[in-house]
Amino acid sequence: MSDLATALEIVGPRWALLIVERLLDGPQRYGDLQRELGTPTNMLATRLRELEAAGVLYRLPLKHNTRAYALTERGLALRAAITALGRWAADEIGPS
Amino acid sequence: MSDLATALEIVGPRWALLIVERLLDGPQRYGDLQRELGTPTNMLATRLRELEAAGVLYRLPLKHNTRAYALTERGLALRAAITALGRWAADEIGPS
């Protein structure tokens, strides 16, 4: 299987890359991610579990019964790919 | 909606980025894409239609009743994002 296929097994499912993008700005709590992304709550919970299992992010306990989600080094390494995709979408017909 | 979300509307669905990756090596025929990617044939047809509508690729008529699929300039511009994702997957725990 190609490297790209391997990457897509982890960040291919819907919402996964968008979650990582939000976390590039720093750790976020569950409710914040949900509100800012508009993700269905069950999907958000599922994706966070999968991304944690893949070593992309980890749970960061906070006060009370709250926690935050933060990127691991492996998660932070997605920044290049995310900005590349964002730039592609932002580029109009392209500099001829 | 963020740029990333816009990009994922086009290349987010399953197989889409893998199809583009194969076409980076030059135009390919339908049967070749199917055999090399292992894509279900109905999905391949659907994705090719969507990617053509999005201006990522175009049909290139060949002899007889055959045709090839080739990337537009916009499709070629995905190379950076594809290699970034591929590199991410290929990188082990990362250079500490």
Add this chain to the structure above:
DNA sequence: ACGGCATGCTTGCAAAATGAAAGTGCTGCG
């Protein structure tokens, strides 16, 4: 101590996307 509230999920079920398998239409070739 206890009820209410915020946060972070889980559960049940409907809708949409994906997949497997078989079938269709066209074209050239013998």
Add this chain to the structure above:
DNA sequence: CGCAGCACTTTCATTTTGCAAGCATGCCGT
């Protein structure tokens, strides 16, 4: 004419995604 190869389409099962409601935990005010 009949057959084979290519490019799909169609049908139906399975998986993924989404919506809405419910549950668990822990603080906070009274």
